Amino acid sequence: MRGVSGLARLLGAGHFVVTCEVGPPKGVNVDGLTEKAALLKSFVDAANVTDCQTAVVRLSSIAACVHLAAMGLEPVVQMTARDRNRIAVQSDLLGAYSLGIRNVLCLTGDHQKFGNHPGAKGVFDLDSVQMVEMVRRLGAPGEFQCGEPVCGEPPVFFVGAVENPCAEPLELRVRRLEKKIRAGARFVQTQCVYDLDRFRHFMGLVRARGLHEHAHILAGVTPLKSVRMARFMRDAVAGVYVPDEVVARIEAAADPAAEGVAMCVEQIAALREIEGVAGVHIMAVAWEAIVPEIVRRAGLYPRPADDEPKDRNR
Amino acid sequence: MIVVEAKSFAQVAAMTSDCRRLLVAACAGCTAVCGVGGERQAEELADALRLHARLRGKVLETEVRGVTRQCEPEFVAEFAPAMGRAEAVLTLGCGVGAQFLAERYPNVPVLPGVNTRFAGGLTAPGVWEERCRLCGDCVLHLTGGICPRTRCAKGIMNGPCGGAAGGFCEVGGGSPCAWLLIWERLERLGRAGVLDEIGPPPDWSDAQAGPRRSGKGGGAE
Ligand code: SF4
Ligand code: SF4
Numbered sequence: 001m002r003g004v005s006g007l008a009r010l011l012g013a014g015h016f017v018v019t020c021e022v023g024p025p026k027g028v029n030v031d032g033l034t035e036k037a038a039l040l041k042s043f044v045d046a047a048n049v050t051d052c053q054t055a056v057v058r059l060s061s062i063a064a065c066v067h068l069a070a071m072g073l074e075p076v077v078q079m080t081a082r083d084r085n086r087i088a089v090q091s092d093l094l095g096a097y098s099l100g101i102r103n104v105l106c107l108t109g110d111h112q113k114f115g116n117h118p119g120a121k122g123v124f125d126l127d128s129v130q131m132v133e134m135v136r137r138l139g140a141p142g143e144f145q146c147g148e149p150v151c152g153e154p155p156v157f158f159v160g161a162v163e164n165p166c167a168e169p170l171e172l173r174v175r176r177l178e179k180k181i182r183a184g185a186r187f188v189q190t191q192c193v194y195d196l197d198r199f200r201h202f203m204g205l206v207r208a209r210g211l212h213e214h215a216h217i218l219a220g221v222t223p224l225k226s227v228r229m230a231r232f233m234r235d236a237v238a239g240v241y242v243p244d245e246v247v248a249r250i251e252a253a254a255d256p257a258a259e260g261v262a263m264c265v266e267q268i269a270a271l272r273e274i275e276g277v278a279g280v281h282i283m284a285v286a287w288e289a290i291v292p293e294i295v296r297r298a299g300l301y302p303r304p305a306d307d308e309p310k311d312r313n314r
Numbered sequence: 315m316i317v318v319e320a321k322s323f324a325q326v327a328a329m330t331s332d333c334r335r336l337l338v339a340a341c342a343g344c345t346a347v348c349g350v351g352g353e354r355q356a357e358e359l360a361d362a363l364r365l366h367a368r369l370r371g372k373v374l375e376t377e378v379r380g381v382t383r384q385c386e387p388e389f390v391a392e393f394a395p396a397m398g399r400a401e402a403v404l405t406l407g408c409g410v411g412a413q414f415l416a417e418r419y420p421n422v423p424v425l426p427g428v429n430t431r432f433a434g435g436l437t438a439p440g441v442w443e444e445r446c447r448l449c450g451d452c453v454l455h456l457t458g459g460i461c462p463r464t465r466c467a468k469g470i471m472n473g474p475c476g477g478a479a480g481g482f483c484e485v486g487g488g489s490p491c492a493w494l495l496i497w498e499r500l501e502r503l504g505r506a507g508v509l510d511e512i513g514p515p516p517d518w519s520d521a522q523a524g525p526r527r528s529g530k531g532g533g534a535e
Binding site: 081113122124128129130145162163169172175176179182191238239 | 469470476484506513514516
């Protein structure tokens with residue numbers, strides 16, 4: 001029997017899923033990673049492993065995914081176009097599939113200028129849309145980007161993409177999302193949402209085009225831990241839109257971290273009410289330990305069981 | 315045109331420090347337009363290098379010669395008499411000119427006096443901006459006449475990426491997001507539907523297979 005994505009099964013069964021993000025270590029010691037996996041595994045349905053996020057060298061995303069899977073946590077491998085040409089992406093994904101990884105999130109990636117090797121050559125041979133299409137074709141009809149067939153069993157990944165629902169122009173964002181879905185994206189994780197009105201508007205446009213019927217849309221949330229972080233997210237993180245009211249609320253709080261968690265829980269409750277939102281993606285950058293509390297307080301615990309055998313390492 | 319920038323005087327002085335008879339080769343083409351490589355700049359640079367040498371107790375003789383374009387053999391041939399007298403040539407032509415000199419005069423060291431930057435055009439007085447990466451597979455018909463390979467920091471074909479903010483590229487430098495420009499222009503033309511098609515991956519097979527060649531009138535089949 002072929003291994004199938006547990007995340008795809010849960011979404012297909014109509015569960016409101018919870019995913020989170022895990023950053024691999026900046027070295028080879030995976031103790032922290034396995035601790036995170038132990039902490040998170042009963043609270044989330046899958047965990048994305050970032051791929052040298054913000055262009056900083058870290059343990060490879062594929063290797064980290066294998067460690068998570070060994071701990072019983074379903075991994076989503078992130079793959080950026082920044083570092084690999086079409087040959088390397090396909091090769092790495094064959095490797096990932098052979099190691100039991102079934103979910104892949106295709107990203108353009110942050111520019112190398114922001115990372116710890118600003119002089120590196122960014123590759124960007126393909127962009128995220130082209131990568132989604134290539135990965136879909138690897139699975140069906142089972143051919144490489146060049147058109148040659150994959151030998152033997154084709155790697156059928158559950159292919160994901162991202163979209164930024166709060167960036168202007170909104171209409172262009174939705175059209176681009178549609179293109180990603182037509183290219184083969186079956187789940188979509190959004191950039192973090194702090195402005196619910198904007199997000200509702202975005203989802204209205206998404207529903208008008210029926211996109212939520214072709215891909216599962218998971219809304220991104222990031223708990224704010226401090227006033228400094230709130231201001232940083234507002235002022236310095238490319239692509240994130242944080243309204244001033246949100247920052248003001250954190251600033252006024254006696255315990256900013258507690259307020260940030262409360263706000264995140266409220267956001268999840270609101271997001272659950274929006275038609276077409278199939279789950280939440282919690283990006284607790286460097287604060288993974290808070291995820292269980294958020295999931296519990298949002299009423300999303302316990303997670304549904306995924307009893308079907310995954311038969312990963314055939 | 316080809317946009318060049320002068321190397322720093324210190325770099326040029328270091329490059330030429332063990333030379334006693336230097337030819338400074340100007341070019342009246344693009345590099346002269348950039349205000350870097352014309353005969354006047356060549357004279358000024360030669361004066362400065364001689365002075366620099368004198369202050370260090372050395373003697374440097376310089377000769378300045380200019381041609382219309384260093385990137386054409388018949389003009390490069392005009393340097394022959396001066397080359398015969400020189401120990402080395404400091405060229406203010408672009409990288410193509412410098413290589414043509416090296417090819418034609420195998421016994422004379424060629425020193426680059428400029429950094430060859432990009433193919434660009436004037437966007438403000440005295441400011442040139444890169445507009446073409448010479449990819450050899452032009453897609454301007456799909457992108458509203460705005461080149462994403464050059465003007466998008468990631469060179470992507472299906473933008474904008476998630477990082478554009480306030481109309482500007484996430485990478486900074488004050489550049490507008492190329493994909494927002496493309497979108498606006500296609501909207502104005504009533505052709506935004508083009509963006510619903512998946513923009514193709516680039517074909518680098520020609521651009522990264524050694525030096526490209528082209529005949530008069532081009533070679534596209
Ligand atoms: S696509 Fe851009 S880089 Fe390529 S030839 Fe056209 S303008 Fe130049
Ligand atoms: S912000 Fe726009 S121009 Fe900059 S990398 Fe992203 S898509 Fe390209």
